Amino acid sequence: MPADPRGLRTDAPLLDAWLRQREHPPTPFTIPGHKQRTDLVGDVVAGDVPLYAGLDTMKLTTGVLVEAERRAARLWGADVCRFSTGGATHANQAAVLAVAGDGAEVVVSRTLHRSVLVGLVLAGLTPVWVRPDVDATTGLPAGVSPSTVRRALAEHPRARAVLVGDPSYVGTTGDVAGLAAVAHEHDVPLVVDAAWAAxxxxxxxxPRHALQLGADLVVTSAHKTLPAWSQAAxxxxxxxxxxxARLDAAVEAGATTSPAGAVLASTDAARALLERDGEELLGRAIEATARVRDRLRGVEGLVVLDGPDVDPLKLTIVLSGAGVDGNAVEADLIAQGMPVESADRDVLVAVVSLADDASTLEPLGDALLASVGRHRGAPRAVTGPAMYRVEPVVAMSPRAAWFAPHEAVPLAAAVGRVCAELVAPYPPGIPVLAPGELVTQDSLDALDQARRAGVRIAYAADPSLATLRVVSR
Structure with a gap:
């Protein structure tokens, strides 16, 4: 029988519905086609219960999803909550569709995930790009400053929303309260991609969450730092x-009509756990992460991100000063069964969640110290990812460029042309080139730097980047 080890089902209606399905399995004449049999393709489909004719009836007469979303809204202090089984990618695109359309301008942080940019294409919006401050010591992004957004709104008074990401992929946080105040001065919503901040x-x-700080619309991933299934947001x-009403329509527009019940149930369970035991579990993880940080700070040349503007549960290490190649450290960690979220030549990022404590973090600290000691070399200058310094030049709207006739040209010949595709180092999936932007030498240099640092370049039609798609003349 499926277990509920922490007794969450009494406060998690979707989890309760999922457990009841497992405890009293029906003989369904509905999808999914495996019909709950694991003798066909194996346990890979175990627990795959649909929402429709699964957690609820086909007509949704019991309302378990609505009730679960109501409880989540209450916990986060929101008026509305919607669950997504398409991750923050679907949720970000719904957020963009909800705030504006028809060629409107929106102020957008350049550190946002590529899903937001695709949302701009879907909604037909034109971005007014703003860039984050970059820390001189680490070369990594901080937040977008309120003064930068205030200037952008003054120059584009018809902008309909402000969209930022906070915290950043590396765990740095910005002044969300200040950004909310600036947006509200212009009576536009502040939308925060807080995928890493559930x-x-x-x-x-x-840190307080973005709604507590005044944001109007927040996207967060239940699967990144909470114990939910992948794709839960x-x-x-x-x-x-x-x-x-527009937000509901936007969520439904890109959502599957066959949502996975296990993903929904795990979102509900993660919410219930966070509400009941979150402070205790988070405290253990924060304390254990702080001890690892202290140990790593004792290594000459290493920079470990820390302080009031850094997520205590994101372990980000800058390796340049110790002459260590992060790709080599990553290989060591994978060999020991401890893969990390991201690693390139200069920066390593490990994600910690409330599922971690000293039992997982102490071995990680031991492995990191040993690997850094093995791979130490001559110190390198700290440069930071060049993508955070590229100045985008918008020549046409992302939607117009996305659908325009295009051609593939050699990379060097693309300079000065209008890009027709999205190109981003992954992770973190932040675009260096976006549809509608002029291809500049700086953008190509940033992609080259990322590739030489060991980062995969994603989403381009030509993965080798020998050619680039540009708008036809």
Missing amino acids: HFGFHPDL LVLARTERVDP
């Missing part, structure tokens, strides 16, 4: 500046 606001040593909104 735990924020639930322990006194963590939430859209949370206050409705003073966000139309709830």
Whole structure:
């Protein structure tokens, strides 16, 4: 029988429905086609219960999803919550569709994930790009400053929304309260991609979450720092500046009509766990992560991100000063069964969640120290990823460029042409080139730097980047 080891089902209606399906399996004449049999393709389909004619009836008469979303909205202090089984990618695109359309301008942080840019294509919006501050010591991004957004809104008074990502992929946080105040001065919503911050606001040593700081619409991933299935995410909104009907329509527009019940149930269970035991579990993880940071700070040349503007559960290490190649450290960790979120020549990022404690973090600290000691070399200058310094030049809207006739040209010949595709180092999936932007030598240099640092270049039609798609003349 399926287990509920922490007794969450009494406060998690979707989890309860999922467990009941497993405890009293039906003989379904509905999808999915495996019909709950694991003797056909194996345990890979075990627990795959649909929402329709599974967790609820086909007509959704029990309302378990609505109730679960209501409880999540209450926990985060939102007026509206919607669960997504398409991850923050689907949720970000829904957020963009919800705030504007028809060629409107929106102020957008350049550190946002490629899913937001695809959302701009879907909604037909034109970005007014703003860049984050970059820390001179590490070369990594901080937040976008309120003064930068204020200037952008003054220069583009018809902009309909402000979209930022906070925290950043490397765990740095910005002044979300200041950004909210600036957006509200212009009576536009602040939309925050907080994919990496589902735990924020639930322990006194963590930053407050974006809604607490005044944001209007927040996307967060239940699967990144909470114990939910992959692809689990939430859209949370206050409705003073966000139309709830339009938000619902936007969520439904890109959502599957066959949502995975296990993903939904795990989102509900993660919410219940966070509400009941989150502070205790997060406290253990924060304490254990702090001990690893202290150990690593003792290594000459290493820079370990820390302080009030850094997520206590994101372990980001800059290796340049110790002459260590992060790709070699990553290989060592994989060999020991401890893969990390991201590694390139200069920066290594390990994600910690409330599922971690000293039992997982102490071995990680031991392995990191040993690997750094093995691979130490001559110190290198800290440069940071060049993608955070590229100045995008918008020549046409992303949607117009996406659908325009295009041609593939040799990379060097693309300089000065209008890009027709999205190209981003992955992770983190932040575009260096986006549809509608002029291809510049700086953008090509940034991609080259990322590739030489060991980062995969993603989404380009030509993965080798020998050619690039540009708008036909």
